[in-house]
Amino acid sequence: PSPVDPLSSNGFAKFRAPTVTACHTLLMSELPSLFPTLRWSFIEASAQWLPWIVREAAVRHQALGHPLPDDVLSRWRIYVTCQTEDDVPYLLKEGAGDTLMIGTDYGHFDPS
Structure with a gap:
């Protein structure tokens, strides 16, 4: 069998990983405060990663001395498609x- 090129064999490296990183970057930024009515969405990248990056951002915010609110996703109007x-x-x-x-x-194709 030939080796699989990880960048062309699936959408994870090309689409999902950058989406996860973008959402984490948003959680670490002040953008939601600067744009208090803007809704943010992360689409076509699954949602299974969401609890992980919220925890990661919470740990980092805590270390910086300003904890994230427990309802950060709804408070900051962040939406993710499952x-x-x-x-x-x-x-x-x-x-x-x-x-x-x-x-x-x-x-x-999505049977949902």
């Missing part, structure tokens, strides 16, 4: 229920 492979009960348990969206992009 996909059929996501563990939605887990995401709901982790507090992402107010910020999950279901995509309606009929250009892609």
Whole structure:
């Protein structure tokens, strides 16, 4: 078998990882405060990563002396689309229920 090129074999490195990084960067920035009515969305990158980066950002904010609010996603108007492979009960348990969206992009195959 030939080696698999990780950058061309799937969308993780090209699309999902940059989306996760962008959301974490937003959580670490002052942008939500500067634009208090703007809604932020992260689409077509799944949502399973959401609890992880919220915890990562919370640890870093705590170390800087300004903790994140417990409801940071809803308070800062951050929305994420979930996909059929996501563990939605887990995401709901982790507090992402107010910020999950279901995509309606009929250009892609999605049985949801």
